[in-house]
Amino acid sequence: MSAMLQPRFQARVHHRQRAWYFDREAETLPRERLERLQLKRLRATLKDCFENVALHRSRMQAAGVRPADIRSLQDLVQLPFTLKSDLRDHYPFGLFARPRKLLARLHASSGTTGKPTVVGYTHKDIATWAELMARSFACAGARPGDVVHNAYGYGLFTGGLGAHYGAERLGATVVPVSGGGTERQVALLQDFGARVLCATPSYALNIAEVAEREGVDLKRGALEIGLFGAEPWSEAMRREIEAKLGLKAVDIYGLSEIMGPGVAVECEAQDGLHGWEDHFLFEIVEPESGEPLPEGASGELVITTLTKQALPMIRYRTRDVTRLTRSRCGCGRTHLRIKRITGRNDDMLIIRGVNVYPSQIEAVLVGLPGIAPHYQLVLERRGSLDELTVEVESTGFASQDLEKRVSHHIKSRIGVTAAVVVKQPGEVPRSQGKAVRVRDLRPKAS
Ligand code: DLL
Numbered sequence: 001m002s003a004m005l006q007p008r009f010q011a012r013v014h015h016r017q018r019a020w021y022f023d024r025e026a027e028t029l030p031r032e033r034l035e036r037l038q039l040k041r042l043r044a045t046l047k048d049c050f051e052n053v054a055l056h057r058s059r060m061q062a063a064g065v066r067p068a069d070i071r072s073l074q075d076l077v078q079l080p081f082t083l084k085s086d087l088r089d090h091y092p093f094g095l096f097a098r099p100r101k102l103l104a105r106l107h108a109s110s111g112t113t114g115k116p117t118v119v120g121y122t123h124k125d126i127a128t129w130a131e132l133m134a135r136s137f138a139c140a141g142a143r144p145g146d147v148v149h150n151a152y153g154y155g156l157f158t159g160g161l162g163a164h165y166g167a168e169r170l171g172a173t174v175v176p177v178s179g180g181g182t183e184r185q186v187a188l189l190q191d192f193g194a195r196v197l198c199a200t201p202s203y204a205l206n207i208a209e210v211a212e213r214e215g216v217d218l219k220r221g222a223l224e225i226g227l228f229g230a231e232p233w234s235e236a237m238r239r240e241i242e243a244k245l246g247l248k249a250v251d252i253y254g255l256s257e258i259m260g261p262g263v264a265v266e267c268e269a270q271d272g273l274h275g276w277e278d279h280f281l282f283e284i285v286e287p288e289s290g291e292p293l294p295e296g297a298s299g300e301l302v303i304t305t306l307t308k309q310a311l312p313m314i315r316y317r318t319r320d321v322t323r324l325t326r327s328r329c330g331c332g333r334t335h336l337r338i339k340r341i342t343g344r345n346d347d348m349l350i351i352r353g354v355n356v357y358p359s360q361i362e363a364v365l366v367g368l369p370g371i372a373p374h375y376q377l378v379l380e381r382r383g384s385l386d387e388l389t390v391e392v393e394s395t396g397f398a399s400q401d402l403e404k405r406v407s408h409h410i411k412s413r414i415g416v417t418a419a420v421v422v423k424q425p426g427e428v429p430r431s432q433g434k435a436v437r438v439r440d441l442r443p444k445a446s
Contacts, residue, residue, distance in 0.1 A: 019331055019332050020138060021138065021139075021332075021333075022134050022137075022138035022139070026278050027135065027332075027333045027335065028333060028334055030334060031326075034277055034278060034334060034335075035073060037278055038073060038277065038278070038281060039072065039073055041278075041279075041306035041307060042070065042073070042281065042304065043070060045304070045305060045306055045308070045312050045314075046060075046067035046070055046079075046314070047067045048309075049067075049097060049312050049314055050066070050067050052098070053095055053096070053097050053312070054094075055082075055090060055094065055095060056095075056314055059314075060079070062080070063078065063079065063080050065078045073281070076281065076304065076315070079304075079315050080314070080315065081290060081302065081314075081315045081316070081317050082095075082315060082316045082317070083316075083317050084319070087118070087119075088115055091115050092118040093118065093120065095311060096120050096311055097309065097311065097312055098120075100120075102310070103121060103310055104121055104122060104125070105126060106119070106121075106156075107120075107156055107157070107158045107161075107256055107260065108156040109156070109157065109158070109255075109256040109257075109355055117256065117257060119158075119256045119257060119260075119310075119311050120310040120311050121311075122309040122310045124309055125309050125310050125311075126165065128259075128307055128308075129162060129166070129260060130166050130168070130169040131166075131169060132166070132259070132262040132276050133163060133166020133169065133261060133262035134167075134169035135276065136166065136252060136261070136262045136264075137166055137167060137170045137172070137196070137227065138170060139265050139267045139274060139331075139333070140196075140225055140250040140252070140265055140267070140268070141224070141225045141268050142167075142170060142172060142195070142196045143170075143172075144170055144172060145171065145172065146170075146172045146173070146196050147172070147173045147175060147192050147193055147195055148163070148167040148172045148173065148174050148175065148194065148195075148198060149185070149188065149189055149192070149194035149196065149197050149198065150163050150174055150175060150176055150177060150178070150198045151178065151185060151197065151198060151199035151207070152178070152179070152200070153178055153179045153353065154176060154178040155178075157353070158256045158259075158260030159198075159200075159230050159261055160176070161260075162254070162259075162261040163198045163227070164176055166261075166262060167196075172196070175188060175192055175194060182207055183214065185207055185210075186207060186210055186211045186216050186218070189221060189223065190216065190218070193221070193222040194221075194222060195222050195223065196223075196226070196227065197223055197226045197227070197245070197247065198226070198227045198228075199226070199228060200230045200231050200352070200353040201228040201229075201231065201233040201237055201241060201249070202233075202352060202353070202385050202386060203352070203353070204226055204228055204245065204249070204384075205240065205241055205244065208241065208384070209244075209383055209384060212244070218244075218245050218246065219244075219245065219246030220246070223245055223247045224247050224248065225247055225248050226245065226248070226250060227250050227252045227265070228241070228249055228252065229251060229254065230254075230261070230350070230353050231350040231352075231353055232342070232344075232350065234340075234444070235340075236443075238251075238270075248268070248270070249270075250265065250266045250268075250270065251266045251273055251340065252265045252266070252273070253265070253338065255318060255320075257311075257316055257318075258280065258303050258305060258308075258313060258318075259279075259308070262276075263275060263280060264276065264337075264338050267331040267333060268331065269329060269330050269331055271337070272325060272329075272337030272338060272339050272340075273337060273338045273339075273340075274329070274333050274335045274336070274337055275324075275335060275337070277336060278306070278307075278335075279306050280303050280305055280306060281303065281304040282301065282302070282303055282324055282338065283301075283304075283315070284297060284298070284299040284323065284324055285299055285302050285317075286299050286300075287299060287300045287321075295325065295326060296324070297323065298321060298322065298323045298342070299321065299323075300317060300318065300319060300320065300321060301318045301320045301321070301338065302316065303315075304316070319345050319348065320341045320343075320344055321341065321343050321344065321345055322338050322340065322341045323338075323339040324337070324338055325337050325339065347359075347437070347438065349377070349379065349388075349438065350386075351379070351416050352385060352386055352416070352417075354414075354415055354416045356388075356414060356416050358377055358437040358438060360413075360414050361375070361390060361410060361414065361418075362375065362437075363413075364406075364413050364414065365390075365392055365406070368409065370394055370395055371392050371394065371395065372392070372393040372394065372395050372428075374392070374393045375390060375391060375392045375428060375437070376391045376428055376437060376438070376439055377389070377390055377391075377438045378390075378391060378439045378441065379438065379439070379440045379441060379442050380441045380442060381441075381442045381443060386442060388416060388417070388418040388419070389418065389419045389420070389421060390406065390407075390418045390419070390420050390421070391421045391423055391428055392421070392422055392423065393422070393423050393424070393425060393426070393428045394422045394423070394425065395425065396424075396425050402420075403419075403420040403421065404420075406420040407419065407420045
């Protein structure tokens with residue numbers, strides 16, 4: 001494969017040209033060569049983990065495997081899983097395989113407690129990420145020279161900077177708007193003539209609704225492609241966004257623990273997301289037993305990184321539920337496809353792109369004066385946006401501004417906006433076994 005930082009595109013490529021690749025050689029590698037490359041990279045990653053990450057070394061030792069024992073891709077199943085809780089238990093840098101001084105950047109996402117999950121990147125990791133995001137943009141139909149309006153949040157969230165570096169690497173012109181200020185976003189979309197929009201699907205709909213309210217018809221503008229992800233969405237939502245914005249809505253997947261956005265993306269066929277197999281190994285396991293499932297079966301997606309330096313991951317349990325297919329795709333890419341993510345098998349909620357665990361909200365509620373330890377989280381979809389209402393119970397001595405105070409605490413500690421309803425003592429339903437903490441009234445993804 002060609003050197004990482006050489007531009008692989010010719011400067012002037014016609015937008016409509018079929019099957020245009022950012023990295024033709026890598027994206028169309030015959031399976032046999034792809035698997036040989038995977039095995040080589042897997043063995044190097046395992047050696048690195050064994051030598052540099054105490055947790056991986058002790059897990060491998062406990063399982064009785066050494067990196068040298070892994071001689072084929074089928075041997076992968078002998079390796080222990082890595083869980084999100086491992087990152088939390090070794091907060092902040094305990095799973096890093098490189099000294100902190102060699103890291104170019106840190107990102108973070110919410111964990112199951114108040115502590116975030118911290119992820120790190122070397123300069124090479126950042127370059128690989130930009131490369132894979134550039135590949136993802138091109139796969140979705142973006143081209144060098146496009147204006148990319150990036151409404152993913154900038155900051156610790158990987159969405160903003162991940163898409164930003166990828167769009168630059170592609171040779172596009174990035175508009176780094178981040179989230180919020182929707183009226184201004186509508187104006188900028190028009191004024192700068194963006195062909196590509198990056199946003200969470202719910203925010204894309206929000207933009208469409210605000211445009212409609214302002215009498216702006218974005219369908220008549222330059223927009224042609226949307227890269228939407230970071231939260232579950234459905235085919236119905238895809239059709240709605242496409243109709244309202246007049247673009248092709250493409251699904252993009254990723255997670256901070258593995259890299260960020262750009263782990264997988266749909267091509268113009270919009271029939272499953274190509275997972276970049278020269279950088280990641282994908283498996284589906286049965287969530288309870290952890291047993292591998294055959295191709296096509298629905299289960300939990302497990303990912304192993306093959307080129308990450310700062311934070312290599314061995315068999316990371318994503319908790320995302322989906323299916324894999326290696327059937328041929330019309331676009332010519334040989335990399336497998338991940339079908340739409342249908343949900344998660346843990347209790348993490350994604351509210352307007354912010355990952356939230358009920359236990360985080362509980363941690364805020366417990367100990368607040370005037371609040372009893374009974375609560376329910378109610379999720380609804382109003383228009384295009386998810387709304388969270390936290391129903392809490394007062395101890396009977398609630399002060400006037402209790403709802404406002406609780407809401408403020410939740411916002412400042414977790415970063416999510418929630419309406420709070422204080423109920424009378426005994427009004428929040430009691431558990432008959434496992435507590436039902438979440439009433440998710442949002443339409444289900446199909
Ligand atoms: O959401 C990275 C990202 C940014 C992906 C922008 C795509 C676009 P985290 O904040 O760590 O990273 O959240 C990762 O979000 O495990 C899924 O549960 C969910 N998720 C991400 N993309 C999709 C998608 C980013 N396309 C978690 N469909 C993941 C469904 C998605 N769920």
